[in-house]
Amino acid sequence: MAASPCSQPEDESSSSPDKEGPSSRLGSEEAESTLQGALCLKKACLVAFLLLKYCIKEPTTKAEMLSMVIKEHQGHFPEIVDAASECMQLVFGIDVKEVNPRTHTYVLVTTLGLTYDGMVGDGHRFPNTGLLVAVLWLIATEGDCASEEEIWKALHVRGVHDWKEHCIYGEPRELLTKVWVQEQYLDYRQVPNSQPARYEFLWGPRAHAETTKLKVLDFLLRVYKRVPNSIPSLSEEAMSGEEEGT
Numbered sequence: 001m002a003a004s005p006c007s008q009p010e011d012e013s014s015s016s017p018d019k020e021g022p023s024s025r026l027g028s029e030e031a032e033s034t035l036q037g038a039l040c041l042k043k044a045c046l047v048a049f050l051l052l053k054y055c056i057k058e059p060t061t062k063a064e065m066l067s068m069v070i071k072e073h074q075g076h077f078p079e080i081v082d083a084a085s086e087c088m089q090l091v092f093g094i095d096v097k098e099v100n101p102r103t104h105t106y107v108l109v110t111t112l113g114l115t116y117d118g119m120v121g122d123g124h125r126f127p128n129t130g131l132l133v134a135v136l137w138l139i140a141t142e143g144d145c146a147s148e149e150e151i152w153k154a155l156h157v158r159g160v161h162d163w164k165e166h167c168i169y170g171e172p173r174e175l176l177t178k179v180w181v182q183e184q185y186l187d188y189r190q191v192p193n194s195q196p197a198r199y200e201f202l203w204g205p206r207a208h209a210e211t212t213k214l215k216v217l218d219f220l221l222r223v224y225k226r227v228p229n230s231i232p233s234l235s236e237e238a239m240s241g242e243e244e245g246t
Contacts, residue, residue, distance in 0.1 A: 046071050046084040054094055054108040054127065055119070062104035069123070082131055091168065093118055093129025096115070112211045116183055118123060128169045132162065134186060135176065137220040139201055140213045146197040176201070 003058045046069045047052075051059050061073045065081070066074050073080065085096040089107070095111045098104065110117060110129050118127030138154050160172050169175060182188040184206035191198045 024192070028171055035073045039073060039080060042070055042073055042076075043083045043087070046080055047087050050084060050088055050094075050096060050108060051092070051126065054088075054092075055101065055125075059105055059107045061106065089130070092127045093098050093131070093133050094127060112215055114185075114210050116185065116206075126168045128175060131155075131158075131169050131172070131175065132180060133216065133220065134158065135180075135201070135215050136203060136211075139203060140216055144202060145212070146201050148188075150200065151201055180204070 011179060012244055017219060020036055049065070049069050050060070062077070066077065077181035082095070084104070088094045088096055089111055094108050096108055097105055098106050103151055110175045111133060112129075114129060116129060116132070118132070126195075134155075135151065137153055155161075155172065160169060162173055163171075165171055176186065177188050181188050181204065184204040186207070187202040187204045188199060189202070191200055
């Protein structure tokens with residue numbers, strides 16, 4: 001880290017902007033780059049820590065996060081927690097909520113009030129509720145009924161491909177057409193009189209019971225504004241129309 005001016009010896013070499021200015025700026029830039037790299041690592045480690053807490057259904061505290069993960073960067077606690085919480089919400093569909101401001105206790109719950117924990121099978125390591133919320137949002141923006149082609153086209157932008165195993169979400173086709181249909185979050189049906197057969201997605205009864213179109217649109221539109229490339233927009237007209245409705 002660059003030394004503060006008061007710690008520098010007061011001689012000609014230290015006070016000469018021509019000799020020391022560029023070097024000091026370079027040192028400051030390198031120090032800032034090193035700090036940002038360390039903070040990025042802490043954010044990733046905190047996400048992993050919070051995922052573990054979610055999987056074992058345990059709350060956590062500020063003191064625990066500081067001692068177990070953040071350690072020497074305690075002054076950056078708000079920045080690290082905010083970034084990790086945003087990732088948990090967007091990628092995994094999990095909200096990090098402070099339930100006791102006095103003890104700074106946090107719980108991890110599925111977003112939008114969904115009761116589905118997003119864990120598929122005994123060997124699945126990551127919750128997939130974030131993808132479910134994105135699919136519900138896509139259906140809502142398509143007038144409550146989205147063709148299978150449009151769903152996969154939008155998910156491809158997110159890096160989720162039909163029939164291709166995803167490192168976080170697993171097998172996406174199985175999720176959309178089997179798991180979430182059995183869980184009653186999605187309705188997957190053939191388009192009437194379509195030859196060859198085409199299929200479409202709608203909200204299932206459990207999605208209607210646990211959340212609303214307004215909540216999903218409001219949540220994803222806020223995320224979309226905060227992280228512009230995170231959720232694919234089907235059209236500018238649809239986005240602007242839903243913003244006005246919200």
